[in-house]
Amino acid sequence: MTEELLIETRDLTVGFPVGGRLFNKKTLKAVDGISIGIPRGSFFGVVGESGSGKTTLGRALLNAVPITGGHATYHDGEVRYDLSTLSGTELKDYRKRAQLIFQDPYAALSPRMTVRDIIAEPLEVMGLTASREETDARVREIAAKCRLNLEHLRRFPHAFSGGQRQRISIARALVSGPRFVVADESVAALDVSIQADILNLLKNLQSELGLTYMFISHDLSVVAHSCDHVAVMYLGRIVESAPTRKLFAAPRHPYTKALFSAIPSLDPDDRGRAQKLEGEIPSPTNQPPGCKFHTRCPHATDLCKAREPVLQTESGHAVACHRWQELL
Amino acid sequence: MSLIDVENLTLEFRTDEGLITAVEDVSFSLAPGEVMGLVGESGSGKSVTAKALMKLNAANAVYDPATRITLHLDGGPVDVMSLKRPRDMEIVRGGAVSMIFQEPMASFAPAMTIGSQMVEQLLIHTDLSKRAARDLSIEMLDRVGISDAASRFNQYAFELSGGMRQRAMIAMALSTRPKLLIADEPTTALDVTIQAQVIDLMKDLVAEFGMGIIFITHDLGVVAQTADKVAVMYLGRMVEQGPVREVIRNPQHPYTRGLIDALPQLDDLDKPLQPVPGDIPSPLERPEGCVFHTRCTRIIGDICRTAVPGWTDTGPHHRTACHLCHQDTAA
Numbered sequence: 001m002t003e004e005l006l007i008e009t010r011d012l013t014v015g016f017p018v019g020g021r022l023f024n025k026k027t028l029k030a031v032d033g034i035s036i037g038i039p040r041g042s043f044f045g046v047v048g049e050s051g052s053g054k055t056t057l058g059r060a061l062l063n064a065v066p067i068t069g070g071h072a073t074y075h076d077g078e079v080r081y082d083l084s085t086l087s088g089t090e091l092k093d094y095r096k097r098a099q100l101i102f103q104d105p106y107a108a109l110s111p112r113m114t115v116r117d118i119i120a121e122p123l124e125v126m127g128l129t130a131s132r133e134e135t136d137a138r139v140r141e142i143a144a145k146c147r148l149n150l151e152h153l154r155r156f157p158h159a160f161s162g163g164q165r166q167r168i169s170i171a172r173a174l175v176s177g178p179r180f181v182v183a184d185e186s187v188a189a190l191d192v193s194i195q196a197d198i199l200n201l202l203k204n205l206q207s208e209l210g211l212t213y214m215f216i217s218h219d220l221s222v223v224a225h226s227c228d229h230v231a232v233m234y235l236g237r238i239v240e241s242a243p244t245r246k247l248f249a250a251p252r253h254p255y256t257k258a259l260f261s262a263i264p265s266l267d268p269d270d271r272g273r274a275q276k277l278e279g280e281i282p283s284p285t286n287q288p289p290g291c292k293f294h295t296r297c298p299h300a301t302d303l304c305k306a307r308e309p310v311l312q313t314e315s316g317h318a319v320a321c322h323r324w325q326e327l328l
Numbered sequence: 329m330s331l332i333d334v335e336n337l338t339l340e341f342r343t344d345e346g347l348i349t350a351v352e353d354v355s356f357s358l359a360p361g362e363v364m365g366l367v368g369e370s371g372s373g374k375s376v377t378a379k380a381l382m383k384l385n386a387a388n389a390v391y392d393p394a395t396r397i398t399l400h401l402d403g404g405p406v407d408v409m410s411l412k413r414p415r416d417m418e419i420v421r422g423g424a425v426s427m428i429f430q431e432p433m434a435s436f437a438p439a440m441t442i443g444s445q446m447v448e449q450l451l452i453h454t455d456l457s458k459r460a461a462r463d464l465s466i467e468m469l470d471r472v473g474i475s476d477a478a479s480r481f482n483q484y485a486f487e488l489s490g491g492m493r494q495r496a497m498i499a500m501a502l503s504t505r506p507k508l509l510i511a512d513e514p515t516t517a518l519d520v521t522i523q524a525q526v527i528d529l530m531k532d533l534v535a536e537f538g539m540g541i542i543f544i545t546h547d548l549g550v551v552a553q554t555a556d557k558v559a560v561m562y563l564g565r566m567v568e569q570g571p572v573r574e575v576i577r578n579p580q581h582p583y584t585r586g587l588i589d590a591l592p593q594l595d596d597l598d599k600p601l602q603p604v605p606g607d608i609p610s611p612l613e614r615p616e617g618c619v620f621h622t623r624c625t626r627i628i629g630d631i632c633r634t635a636v637p638g639w640t641d642t643g644p645h646h647r648t649a650c651h652l653c654h655q656d657t658a659a
Binding site: 049050159161162163164191192193194195196197199200218219220221222224225244245248258259260261262263264265266267268269270276277278280281 | 369370371489490491492519520521522523524525527528546547548549550552553572573576586587588590591592593594597600601602603604605607608610
């Protein structure tokens with residue numbers, strides 16, 4: 001069975017001009033030749049350190065940063081859009097269909113608007129409702145789904161805790177009835193006790209509203225529990241991509257393995273067992289030749305320094321590493 | 329002998345909306361070379377507690393007169409609460425006590441080089457000459473794993489990466505050889521791979537310098553990896569404290585259990601995530617009785633809503649403030 005893809009990219013590249021002289025502009029490739037397919041109704045995870053390009057990938061798929069190379073298509077059964085060449089009217093329509101949930105619920109909500117106005121704003125801006133009554137009805141409906149009550153709608157954001165605020169930003173993102181939602185580190189700023197609650201809410205909303213998520217996170221354990229498929233990014237590239245269970249049962253890329261072992265274990269007697277990564281992610285303006293990871297990889301050889309590995313898929317598990325088979 | 333004793337720390341903030349209790353009746357002590365993890369969610373009062381040790385809380389903080397904070401130094405005990413003038417407070421602010429903050433970008437002055445900030449504090453707190461302070465700073469930067477320390481010394485905070493900034497922060501905090509180091513979420517803003525490096529570094533430094541550390545975090549995994557003992561706070565009250573193995577393997581307070589159950593575990597992906605139900609109440613609506621009763625799943629009766637639970641011994645050096653435990657041991 002071939003799954004129906006909601007989002008499909010081929011060699012998607014996002015570059016930003018940086019520094020350099022007038023005729024000699026340098027480009028920073030934040031996302032570099034990424035090909036992924038996000039099936040409809042899936043919970044697609046993207047993991048990586050800061051600087052890996054995961055946020056830029058999410059923004060490119062929302063058409064919030066210009067796509068500078070390759071293709072990305074959106075196809076939800078009703079419409080099909082080529083995201084790199086959206087016309088003005090198509091873009092307007094796409095904004096209803098694709099939405100973003102932000103990381104920091106303290107910064108994402110205007111302190112001067114009531115919760116009702118915050119949630120209603122997308123409807124008003126996009127002109128999705130004909131009357132105030134209709135807007136109110138839509139706001140109440142989505143607020144109830146996000147477990148906010150009528151009394152909450154009259155208040156201002158400062159009166160709410162982090163978890164409640166994140167529920168407000170989720171309601172705001174979902175009020176226009178999107179199909180595709182990018183959740184960018186949406187639980188990273190929350191306390192552990194609330195994190196699980198928001199993840200469960202996202203799951204419930206997914207089945208209730210038929211959503212497809214791209215869930216961006218730096219936290220592997222959160223991704224393991226919520227996503228069906230995980231792509232691991234490093235310096236703008238995907239280094240490993242597989243269904244969650246396969247990835248977690250047998251990670252193939254040394255970077256993925258290192259990410260795993262860096263998670264602090266809850267067992268106090270498990271100290272110091274981790275295989276630690278030396279150094280930091282290189283600057284994207286000054287990328288190493290060959291495999292991007294070789295500067296930190298404990299298994300790097302001359303081949304790794306010279307030639308960049310391609311992403312190879314074997315039984316649904318893709319990895320970009322010259323030596324993954326030897327290292328199993 | 330202990331390094332610091334905190335007894336009955338109670339602190340309120342005077343605000344337009346009235347007095348807000350931030351920390352209530354918190355007591356603990358720390359031995360030299362011991363690492364204590366202070367755990368709790370935002371609003372639990374863990375940062376306020378740590379800042380109280382340096383009297384760093386905002387001017388609207390009102391300390392209860394029963395509060396006793398005693399720092400045991402070589403020159404004799406220091407009563408922190410009695411320090412009034414800024415000059416006197418130098419001993420707890422960067423002298424015997426140093427602090428590492430969560431956001432290293434916000435904690436370095438942007439318009440001064442890293443080096444001049446390190447030298448400045450050394451000149452205030454030690455008798456070193458400017459030249460010696462400079463040499464020591466470069467040596468410390470090198471010690472925390474910053475390569476090419478001499479040139480980093482002349483750079484500004486924005487020129488360093490997040491992990492490097494946090495290393496510089498640690499170097500700066502340790503250069504005065506404090507007896508007590510307060511680390512307020514030092515790894516929260518860092519990537520996991522960098523977090524692992526910083527945790528390793530801190531462990532090495534404890535072994536080398538032998539200072540006591542209060543490690544504030546909301547991540548129980550980080551606590552398990554670094555601390556000798558743990559104190560769990562909720563809404564300004566300490567609800568459980570004990571040795572790290574005891575508390576993590578055998579949590580007694582329903583809140584501690586809830587925190588552990590809420591952590592996504594990698595070894596069992598099928599286990600559904602279990603949030604602690606409800607939201608942390610606003611500090612303006614502090615619950616009566618046990619502060620946790622509005623979210624507790626194991627309420628045993630009206631006593632939880634009316635009476636503040638006292639400490640019950642629940643194991644070796646392990647105590648819990650919960651009516652449930654008290655009932656169990658009494659029965």
